[in-house]
Amino acid sequence: MRVPGSLTGTGLLLRHQLRRDVWIVLAWTVGATALYVSQAVSVAGLYRNQAEFDRAAALMSHNTAFVAMAGPARALNTLGGQVTWQASAFGCILAGLMSMFLLGRHTRADEEKGRDELVRSTAVGRYAPMTSALLVTMIADLVLGIGVAAGLIAYPLAVPDSLALGAGLTLAGWFFAATALVAMQLTATSRSAYGLAGAVIGLAYVLRAVGDVGRPALSWVSPIGWYQAMHPFSGLRWWPALLLLAGAAVAVAAAYAVFARRDIGSGVLATRPGPARGTLRGPLGLAWRLQRGAVIAWSAGLFLTGLAYGSIGKDVRSLIGDSRATREMFLQSGGDIVDAFYATAFYLLAILGVGFAISSALRARSEELDGHLEALLATGLSRTRWLLAQVAVTVTGTVLALGAAGLGMGLGYAMVTGDAGRIGPWLLAALTYVAPVLVLAAVARLLYGIGPRLGTLAWLALAFCAVVMLFAQVLRFPAWVQELSPFHHLAMVPAEDFRWWPFVALLLVAAVVSAAGQLAFRRRDAG
């Protein structure tokens, strides 16, 4: 940056990268806009009158678990206040993830695969590739913010506050892009760089959670806390946005300073030598070794989310209060409202668990596209055994991740209420969701079996199930659409009694679809 020539080619690279990213950015923008606007839509349909809304808001604002999950409770008896409360923290996580992935794919991932070296051998300046990657990401965050602001203004909500929610989101995205840029300089592989950048996002979320519940100082060291401190729809103020901007600037400067001192292709954190002899016995050992980190991370994440839900305890009763629509939502089959709430929580955690199951099923895809499969299949290993090992790890990981979610929920509940009696039953309740989650993993397997590039379409199946879960009742989807979701058929334990046949039937469906994937995989070209 000191020499003007060190930025030569930035414009050209920028155009090239934007072309590669346009669809990805649009998809994230639609997702984030839907997150914000859907809160307005769903809240608007819940309460009959303002008095009921006020009562529910008062109850919500006193529930520490909800505050910990979403943010400081401000103006919860207004639509704008509800949107801010329910969407801003998760919106930040979305913007952070998008920034991290975009930035990573144009910096560390390119560097790791050697594409970066090829680009650098042409007449581009030393800082051009990372500068254009940063600009692309900043533009993407800007689009994200504009989408959210426009969606809220169109709803319609107040213009200045809607703009603040959008602008703050953009700035939060910039902040996480800047910290991700630092992470990309530190580690030598994109997988570990994503781990580091993702941990920054997670830490920001946890800091503000603890801060909002009882230690306000902590919220002031979290970028998500700064965003929420702008108080949209509850006495809007703009100056906390400057903190985001300043934080991003500091991180960018740090990233450039580190980059100036490191070699292309290496990180700052040195890689340690490993064992000279291997203990991996076969395809199962290898598959487990490659996915072990993901299984542990997902299980820990779901455990903590379960713990957060569980620690709401019996407050559920006061939270849902006397709003009839909400009661109806939770109490479709009658029974205890606490059970009904937790049945919904299991459903939500299971949908999160699908994230693990699909990414685990698609690990086979990256093994093939990265060229590792060819070397494996040239040994005595058959395609069937290789893919079965992948399946085994996906199934085991799914059981562990969902089990961790159920255990966390039960432990959280026991900690708050002193009632440990639910730990066992809730563990089992969480495990019933193994069946529908594996159906979606099997769909991913089938798509991959037909062709490796089709595999990613499986994420659409997850999006479909999430939409059905969130909006099927509010938007009154036709029955056949709801029935397409495997989750629809499962008994909502603990609100409903467990039924064997849907569980077994879903497992059978998963097995058949997965087997079809096996057959397709055996018939096509591989490697």
Added chain:
Amino acid sequence: MGNVIDTAGLVKRFGATIALDGLDLHVPPGEVHGFLGPNGAGKSTTIRVLLGLLRRDAGDVQLFGEDPWRATAELHRRLAYVPGDVTLWPNLTGGEVIDLLGRLRGGLDEGRRRRLVEEFELDTTKRGRSYSKGNRQKVALVAALASDVELLLLDEPTSGLDPLMETVFHRHIDEFRAEGHTVLLSSHILGEVEKLCDRVSIIRAGRCVESGTLAELRHLTRTSVDAHLVSPATALATLPGVHDLELEGTRARFQVDTEQLDGAVAVLSGCGIRTLTCTPPTLEELFLRHYGDLVPVVEAPA
């Protein structure tokens, strides 16, 4: 005993692209077979069909007398493969990869593994991502050469190795052959093929255009002759099979069809030979003949 590799009329298409267009390849046991062709001629595709990774569209393929698409895993216990572009798992060390591939193939010869690691000067404690191209290739070579197999399929195995390591590689290939085993060596490093291979097949655009021992192939081509004589050899000008004749006084330089060499030498000795240099055609010339389009292409022997 039949051939180790037999393909007849092998066809493989990728969409509209025809990668293999009726390829015939025959490799008997105990031979190091050079598989020559420029980039994109179909060498890697052939090897991947032989490995059962790709499914043929037409024709016949047999490996040890069996169909590699059906008996894939059983056949793979008898062979080892080194791809041209080796990718390793970024988090696994070279040693772990060698042992994993060896176990999957049905076991490694411990003594040979130790010797190979030593001779190739490979640091087996480094992680996959920190190896250079040559070192990644060494990992794959050690894994292949240390396993107890009868056939090596090598796809440009030395493209990243330095000359010292190439020598190590050549020594091990010679040892492997001495044990009666078979090698299919795809390469476009002609010197290596000349040094190592008993027979070669040259492919172009998915077809085998020439196949045979180097001696046989040479026989089909021209020998370069450079002679200083007592008297000018003007008779050469009318001799059939002589090309590019340059006569400068008593010096004669020309190319002659190898079948006509005898006649040409007779003319020369009639003129009194002072010095005579005969250069057999190099593989390069054989190769250029098929690819440089300098000489009319001779159809492959059926």
